[in-house]
Amino acid sequence: MSRKKSKASWWSPLASCFGRGDKVSQIRSKKLAMKQKSLQRLSFSDVSHSTGMLSPEDLSISLVGSNLYVFTLAELKVATQSFSTSNFIGEGGFGPVYKGFVDDKVKPGLKAQSVAVKLLDLEGVQGHMEWQAEVIFLGQLRHPHLVKLIGYCYEEEHRLLVYEFMARGSLENHLFKRFFAPLPWLTRLKIAVGAAKGLVFLHEAEKPVIYRDFKASNILLDSDYKAKLSDFGLAKDGPEGDDTHVSTRVMGTQGYAAPEYIMTGHLTAKSDVYSFGVVLLELLTGRRSVDKSRPSREQNLVEWARPCLNDARKLNRIMDPSLEGQYSTKGALKAAAVAYQCLSQNPKSRPHMSTIVEILEPILEMDDIPTGPFVYTVSAENGNEEGSGKTKATENGQHHHGHRHKRRSPRSGSRSETLSRDVGNGLHRNSPRHLRESRAQITTKELCCK
Numbered sequence: 001m002s003r004k005k006s007k008a009s010w011w012s013p014l015a016s017c018f019g020r021g022d023k024v025s026q027i028r029s030k031k032l033a034m035k036q037k038s039l040q041r042l043s044f045s046d047v048s049h050s051t052g053m054l055s056p057e058d059l060s061i062s063l064v065g066s067n068l069y070v071f072t073l074a075e076l077k078v079a080t081q082s083f084s085t086s087n088f089i090g091e092g093g094f095g096p097v098y099k100g101f102v103d104d105k106v107k108p109g110l111k112a113q114s115v116a117v118k119l120l121d122l123e124g125v126q127g128h129m130e131w132q133a134e135v136i137f138l139g140q141l142r143h144p145h146l147v148k149l150i151g152y153c154y155e156e157e158h159r160l161l162v163y164e165f166m167a168r169g170s171l172e173n174h175l176f177k178r179f180f181a182p183l184p185w186l187t188r189l190k191i192a193v194g195a196a197k198g199l200v201f202l203h204e205a206e207k208p209v210i211y212r213d214f215k216a217s218n219i220l221l222d223s224d225y226k227a228k229l230s231d232f233g234l235a236k237d238g239p240e241g242d243d244t245h246v247s248t249r250v251m252g253t254q255g256y257a258a259p260e261y262i263m264t265g266h267l268t269a270k271s272d273v274y275s276f277g278v279v280l281l282e283l284l285t286g287r288r289s290v291d292k293s294r295p296s297r298e299q300n301l302v303e304w305a306r307p308c309l310n311d312a313r314k315l316n317r318i319m320d321p322s323l324e325g326q327y328s329t330k331g332a333l334k335a336a337a338v339a340y341q342c343l344s345q346n347p348k349s350r351p352h353m354s355t356i357v358e359i360l361e362p363i364l365e366m367d368d369i370p371t372g373p374f375v376y377t378v379s380a381e382n383g384n385e386e387g388s389g390k391t392k393a394t395e396n397g398q399h400h401h402g403h404r405h406k407r408r409s410p411r412s413g414s415r416s417e418t419l420s421r422d423v424g425n426g427l428h429r430n431s432p433r434h435l436r437e438s439r440a441q442i443t444t445k446e447l448c449c450k
């Protein structure tokens with residue numbers, strides 16, 4: 001079933017239900033605003049109505065304490081040079097992302113800074129709901145390891161998000177894309193620890209949040225390789241009271257989603273722990289969670305790597321060759337053991353994220369890292385650092401922020417595939433239009449058999 005509808009056909013009826021005229025919704029929003037002033041985070045259900053869709057007015061009233069800026073489309077056009085191709089950063093499931101610049105000329109009090117503007121390619125209410133979830137969750141959650149949402153634009157059919165600009169883009173790019181220098185061991189660990197701290201914050205909040213879409217492309221890196229989680233469109237409030245899980249439609253990304261979640265739709269914080277284990281494996285091996293271009297028994301990273309994770313003699317077989325052996329063997333063993341536990345079939349056997357941080361952080365101090373010679377040459381004539389035969393220096397490439405600048409061999413593998421299934425109702429398409437064709441709809445059976 002195509003979700004694509006004309007702007008008017010999806011917007012108008014809902015606008016008439018939830019627009020300015022809806023007194024009930026306005027009273028409700030004001031109540032929510034009061035609740036928010038009491039510094040309690042609003043859950044998604046607190047904010048959402050029966051169909052969950054808020055009008056621009058209701059959304060801004062609900063989020064009154066969150067310091068989010070509400071931009072106009074015209075302001076964001078100026079910020080991004082009319083969404084010019086030279087400002088284009090990349091494109092994910094929801095639409096293109098552009099670099100921009102804002103300052104207090106755009107909004108009084110706004111710090112002068114680079115921003116990333118995500119333009120949602122809306123195709124229906126579900127697209128709006130994920131956009132709204134992102135605004136509601138990220139608008140209220142602030143932590144050094146979560147990307148900062150600066151504001152949004154909600155004008156007619158337009159939905160945009162304005163984030164702090166993350167200078168080094170996504171972990172996915174650094175691990176898997178050509179022309180990026182291989183990440184050194186300590187940088188990989190620093191990223192794993194940072195992302196894990198982001199999950200600890202979510203899981204241990206007064207009102208816990210399950211992130212549900214932990215994957216390499218959603219881990220963004222600042223200029224110092226500090227990792228921050230982005231994309232809260234699939235985030236869910238954790239179970240309340242005596243409940244052990246929340247029941248949801250199964251959504252996430254193939255290769256990262258926990259097996260019991262795919263089978264039952266029961267979502268717990270341990271589903272995020274499984275996904276963390278997959279990303280940790282990607283960091284250790286330099287391989288994608290699913291890579292259809294590899295021989296069949298190597299396509300599913302977890303299945304391929306699992307037998308080697310708890311075996312000191314086998315571990316080096318799966319470590320990323322581009323590390324060239326320059327990692328702490330003790331540290332790699334510990335990290336692999338963590339990954340093994342995270343990837344346990346039984347969610348109860350998986351560690352809590354705080355335990356994972358406690359184990360991974362000390363590995364940053366382990367200095368049994370072999371230093372390999374890195375040879376480069378200096379021109380005898382002009383002193384340029386390339387071109388003639390004089391050997392000059394060595395470098396171990398293990399500084400947190402240092403990289404050995406060499407071109408890496410092209411890594412294959414297409415984007416991960418988004419999965420979406422109504423529990424008990426078979427498959428349900430929910431991915432945006434431009435990824436729709438390329439992202440396979442996958443059944444539980446297919447996932448389990450890989």
Ligand SMILES: Nc1ncnc2c1ncn2[C@@H]1O[C@H](COP(=O)(O)OP(=O)(O)OP(=O)(O)O)[C@@H](O)[C@H]1O
Nearest residue numbers: 090091092093094097116163164165166169170217
């Ligand atoms: N705040 C940001 N700063 C810098 N670059 C960003 C920022 N947010 C996103 N990007 C970049 O924009 C591109 C698209 O990101 P987006 O989150 O839309 O998609 P994705 O994570 O690749 O895929 P998915 O839809 O599965 O989440 C990525 O290359 C990402 O690195």
Ligand SMILES: [Mg+2]
Nearest residue numbers: 092217218231
């Ligand atoms: Mg993303």
